[in-house]
Every structure is written in C-alpha cells, then in structure tokens.
Amino acid sequence: MPDRALNSDLLRRSPFFAAAGEAAMERLLRPSFTQQLPRSTVLFDQGEVPNFLHLVLAGSVGLQARDEAGAETIVEIFGAGELFLAPAAILGLPYLASGVTLTDVRVLMIPADVFREGIAQDPALSRAMMELLARHWRLMVDQVVDLKLRPAERRVARFLARRVPEEAGAGAVDLQEPRGAIAARLGMTPETLSRTLNALEARGAIRLSAKRADVVDRALLMQTGLR
Amino acid sequence: MPDRALNSDLLRRSPFFAAAGEAAMERLLRPSFTQQLPRSTVLFDQGEVPNFLHLVLAGSVGLQARDEAGAETIVEIFGAGELFLAPAAILGLPYLASGVTLTDVRVLMIPADVFREGIAQDPALSRAMMELLARHWRLMVDQVVDLKLRPAERRVARFLARRVPEEAGAGAVDLQEPRGAIAARLGMTPETLSRTLNALEARGAIRLSAKRADVVDRALLMQTGLR
DNA sequence: GCTCCAACTTGATGTGAATCAAGCAACCGG
DNA sequence: CCGGTTGCTTGATTCACATCAAGTTGGAGC
Numbered sequence: 001m002p003d004r005a006l007n008s009d010l011l012r013r014s015p016f017f018a019a020a021g022e023a024a025m026e027r028l029l030r031p032s033f034t035q036q037l038p039r040s041t042v043l044f045d046q047g048e049v050p051n052f053l054h055l056v057l058a059g060s061v062g063l064q065a066r067d068e069a070g071a072e073t074i075v076e077i078f079g080a081g082e083l084f085l086a087p088a089a090i091l092g093l094p095y096l097a098s099g100v101t102l103t104d105v106r107v108l109m110i111p112a113d114v115f116r117e118g119i120a121q122d123p124a125l126s127r128a129m130m131e132l133l134a135r136h137w138r139l140m141v142d143q144v145v146d147l148k149l150r151p152a153e154r155r156v157a158r159f160l161a162r163r164v165p166e167e168a169g170a171g172a173v174d175l176q177e178p179r180g181a182i183a184a185r186l187g188m189t190p191e192t193l194s195r196t197l198n199a200l201e202a203r204g205a206i207r208l209s210a211k212r213a214d215v216v217d218r219a220l221l222m223q224t225g226l227r
Numbered sequence: 228m229p230d231r232a233l234n235s236d237l238l239r240r241s242p243f244f245a246a247a248g249e250a251a252m253e254r255l256l257r258p259s260f261t262q263q264l265p266r267s268t269v270l271f272d273q274g275e276v277p278n279f280l281h282l283v284l285a286g287s288v289g290l291q292a293r294d295e296a297g298a299e300t301i302v303e304i305f306g307a308g309e310l311f312l313a314p315a316a317i318l319g320l321p322y323l324a325s326g327v328t329l330t331d332v333r334v335l336m337i338p339a340d341v342f343r344e345g346i347a348q349d350p351a352l353s354r355a356m357m358e359l360l361a362r363h364w365r366l367m368v369d370q371v372v373d374l375k376l377r378p379a380e381r382r383v384a385r386f387l388a389r390r391v392p393e394e395a396g397a398g399a400v401d402l403q404e405p406r407g408a409i410a411a412r413l414g415m416t417p418e419t420l421s422r423t424l425n426a427l428e429a430r431g432a433i434r435l436s437a438k439r440a441d442v443v444d445r446a447l448l449m450q451t452g453l454r
Numbered sequence: 455g456c457t458c459c460a461a462c463t464t465g466a467t468g469t470g471a472a473t474c475a476a477g478c479a480a481c482c483g484g
Numbered sequence: 485c486c487g488g489t490t491g492c493t494t495g496a497t498t499c500a501c502a503t504c505a506a507g508t509t510g511g512a513g514c
Contacts, residue, residue, distance in 0.1 A: 065372045073375040075368055087361030096365060097372075119357070126353050130346070133360035134314030138323060140367035141302055145292045145324075147374045148300040148414045152501070179462060187375045192501060194463055379471070406492060419471055421493050456514090463508070473498070482489080 010057060011108075014081040015135075019128035028118055028125075032110045043099035043107070044086075050095060052109045053085040059105030062181050065097040074184035076139065077102065077177060087133060089115060102177035147187050155186050156196045157221045160206065164215050173213045237284060238335075241308040242362075247355035255345055255352075259337045270326035270334070271313075277322060279336045280312040286332030289408050292324040301411035303366065304329065304404060314360060316342060329404035374414050382413045383423045384448045387433065391442050400440045 008029075011017050017025045034057060037043075043054060046066055054061065056078050063075040063084070075097055078084040088095045089112045119126040146155050159182070164171035175182065183193040197213065200206050205221040207214040215221055235256075238244050244252045261284060264270075270281060273293055281288065283305050290302040290311070302324055305311040315322045316339045346353040373382050386409070391398035402409065410420040424440065427433050432448040434441040442448055 063368075065368070065376075067372060067376045069376075071376050073372060075371050087364050090357055090361045096368060120350070120354075123347070123350070123353070126350070126357065127347070130317055130353065130357055130360060133357060133364060134317045137314050137360060137364045137367060138318075140364060140371060141290075141292070141323060144302050144367060144370055144374065145294060145300060147371065148411070149292075149294045149296075149298050184375070189502060190462070191464085191503085195501095198463085416472060417492070418473085418494085422471095425493085458511100458513090460511090461509085463506100465506080466504085468501105468503070470500100470502090471498105472500090473496105475494100475496085477492105477494075479492080480490090482487105484486090 010081055011055070014055070014083065016083045016128055016132050019124070019131055020122075021124045021128075024118060024122050024125040024128070027122070028110050028114060029108075031114050032108055034106055034108050037101050037105045037107065039101055039103050039105075041101045041105070043101065044095055046096060046098045047094050049092070050086065050089045050112050052112055053083065053089050053115050054099065055083045055108040055110065056080055057106040057108055059101065059103040060177055061105060061107070062100050062102045062177070062185070063097045064100045064184075072184070073187070074181050076143070077181065077185050083132060084136075085115075085132075087136075090119075090129070090133075102181045152186070152188050152192055153196050153199060155188070156193065157200065157205070159186055160200075160213055160215055161218060161222050164218060169218050171215050171218075173215060175211055175213055237308055238282070241282070241310065243310045243355055243359050246351070246358055247349075248351045251345060251349050251352035251355070254349070255337050255341060256335075258341050259335055261333055261335050264328050264332045264334065266328055266330050266332075268328045268332070270328065271322055273323060273325045274321050276319070277313065277316045277339050279339055280310065280316050280342050281326065282310045282335040282337065283307055284333040284335055286328065286330040287404055288332060288334070289327050289329045289404070289412070290324045291327045291411075299411070300414070301408050303370070304408065304412050310359060311363075312342075312359075314363075317346070317356070317360075329408045379413070379415050379419055380423050380426060382415070383420065384427065384432070386413055387427075387440055387442055388445060388449050391445060396445050398442050398445075400442060402438055402440055 011025060011029070020028075043061065044050065044052075046064075058080050060077050060079045061084065062077050063086070064072055065075050066072045076084075084099075086095050086097070086099070119129050146158065150158070160173050163173040179193055180190045183190045186193065188196075197206070197208060200221065201208050203220065205215070205217050205223075207216055238252060238256070247255075270288065271277065271279075273291075285307050287304050287306045288311065289304050290313070291299055292302050293299045303311075311326075313322050313324070313326070346356050373385065377385070387400050390400040406420060407417045410417045413420065415423075424433070424435060427448065428435050430447065432442070432444050432450075434443055
C-alpha cells in the first residue's frame, strides 16, 4: 500500500521515532491504526482519561483548554509528524485540555496501554519519550515568555518565522487552520491577528494570499525594533 | 549530622525521589553536595550548558528568562522539595532561562553526568524523571491558560489558593519572595500585584501582613464571579 | 446561477493593566 | 541617630488590545 509506505517514511523521520528506534516503532505501530477526520472533530475531551496517544500524519490538531467560565483557548498546535501525547497518558491522569482537529486530519492512534508497556520495557523508547517531554516543556516555556514579554505583533512575527526553514531568508507559511485558532494560540483575538498581519504586510515583511503568508523578508519580520 | 538527616527526610518525601526509589536516590546523592546561597544569586545562566541538576532544600528559586530586548520575567518559582532540572540537562542543550535565588536558599547540586548515567541505567529513575517532566509540562500548560484566559485578579487568587492545602478553607501563604518576582511569575507588574492584593483584602478574601497573606475565605477567593 | 451561512476583515469605542511619578517604610552602614 | 538605598505602595495618565458592530468574501447546498 503506497499510503502506508508514505506514512512510515514520515514516522521514521519524526524526531520521536528516530530516537526510539525501529524496534520500538514496530512494536507501537502493530496494534495502532490510522483515522481520517474532518476539521473540527474532537479527538478527546478535557477531563477524559486517555486511551490513545495521537500522532499527526497530516493536517493539524489543536490542544484546546476551557476555563471554569467556559472560555476557550488553544494552548498549542501540533502538525504533521508530531506525537502529542498529552503527558496525561504517562501519568494516567485526565487530560487537562481537549484535542480538536483544526483542518482535515489523518492521525495515528496508538493504544495507551501498549505505549505504557513499551516505555516500561524498552529503554530506547523511554529515552525518546523523555526527550519529547523535555522538548515540549521547552515549547511551553517559550510560549509563556512570549505571552509575558512580547506584544502581539512580535508574537505573530515569531510564529510565522518559526514556520520558515531556519536558514532561508524567505518562504511560504501555510495558514490552513482557522484564523481564530491561530489567534487563540497566540493569545489574541482574531481581530487583532487580522490587523497585525496587515501591518506586517504594510511593513513589507510578508505577502498575504488566500491560505498562506509568504515571508518576503525574514530579517525584517524579526527586526527587533518591531513593536 | 542532624542537618543531613533532615534533608534526606525532605528528599524521601519529594514526589520525585519517592517514585525513583531508595537505590536511585542513594546513587544520585553520593556525588552531590549542598550549597547555601543568599538571595539574588544566579545558579546558572540562560545559554549555559548544564553541569548540575538542582534540588531546592529550602527557600525558593526562580526560573528567569530574558528576551532579546533584555526584558526579564519569571517563568516559574520552585520551592522546597522541588527538583527543577530544566530539561536542558536531559537534552544536553543550553538553558533557555536562568536560575536565580529569590530568598536565601539551600540547594542540592547533583552532577549532570551522574544523573544522565542514572537515567540510562535505572528504569525506576527514568520513570520518575518522565513523571516529573510530565507534571512540569502540565504546570506550564496551566500557566499558559491562566495568561490567556484569566485577568490579573483571578490569577493572583489562584496563585494564593494553590498554596493553601486543598481541603482547608483557610490558611497562611508565605510570600517570602520579592513582590516583583511574584508579579513577574503572574505576568503583571508589581504595581498591579499590589493593587490586586489590596482589592482581594477589601473583598474580605485575604488578610495581609508583613511577608504573608492569610487566606480567610478560600471560597470567596476562588469565586467565579471574580473579575 | 442564487441564497445562506460561516469565516474573516474593517472600523469605532471601551477598558484592564502598563507606565510614569511620587510618597513612604524598613533596613543598612557609618 | 541619620542619610541613603531598596522595595513596596499609591495615584494620575496612557495605551495596546479587547469588545462591539458592521461590512465583505467565499464556499456549500439547492
């Protein structure tokens, strides 16, 4: 099956499975299955106990948290190749956020018990897991710093820049996920995001088209004078 | 040495060593040593490569991040019994924040290489580490939700409430660390923190004295109508 | 094609918290 | 005891961003 081959190629490339090794990958994959889901599907709900780990094969998934008043936000967006296990699976605690598809999505569903057995027995897998957790912790630290120190325009600029290959001076950034989701991830309203993107375009740093933003000048985008 | 006995008791109680087991604890502790440091000491600096893991024995330590413009904030505050290894040690990457003592502090310094060997060889330790990372990830998720959804007064209320035993209706919260540090941890200025604490006192939820806040009415403090 | 609805943008106004600017207590060394 | 520094509070003002309120655009369904 060509599709299956394509998937396993993506998996092998993912930093997680690269570190875990073929054996662990084989072991986790055997009892797993993929699912094709339309946008706005709830993968799991805040408060549930995890039965699966999710690995995004295509599209993107948002971690959506709801506070006591019912207000919602997106904590993080995970794209193709990312395993986002919500450490809930490790701790055996209820999710503290929901998983919602932000685009049409293909996900690999890995049974949580198989995974738990795996990390108990396979040191390479457990090592890979630790590295994944460490990286994810750092992502969140970075976001906290972003929210505390940087104004909206700068957050948007960084968000776009991070999606362009490091060394490239320019590149296209897909914005397939709804504006509202991106805005929530960045801690602002859709209105503010819209205005900010326009401002960056006016500055000549990006060019907007339908579902993408073309980074024209990375240096300009990241310019520190940027408010 | 009575001091040593006291420490090891604290250590045994810490969720990390409780999970890691006596053997791992013994192994990590042998090559470690403690240090007594005055307030405002830098334990390690953003950008450095980690040589030690730190376990707070007394006092509190702040994870302080600096952005490109030189502005600073406190990402998290760690208190007695907490191992805060900045996953840098696992990944072997430079710290993305500095560690600064917010009070007089006693810390246990665990050599990073001993720790790395430990997690490679001892499954119980590696398991404990994973759980620690998972818990820390959740702390950061919680903080992101806080910053995105809750106004200043509510953040302060939650911060105070989290420091009172769950089931207790009232209790004293130590505010030993400088106001500026607490404000930064909460993503606000010292001025705003000061005003907010006054507002909570006016509301009758807390009573302020020198270096502490007495939670008088936990329910009132966490009241959802609270702006 | 036209209609309807959701997603997004654009504009006008409001506001929570930052900033700016004094005060004021506690603490230190002399 | 006293001048100076440091940390905190209090008050006046400003501003970045949210909120509220129309547009506008683009599909999806018929």
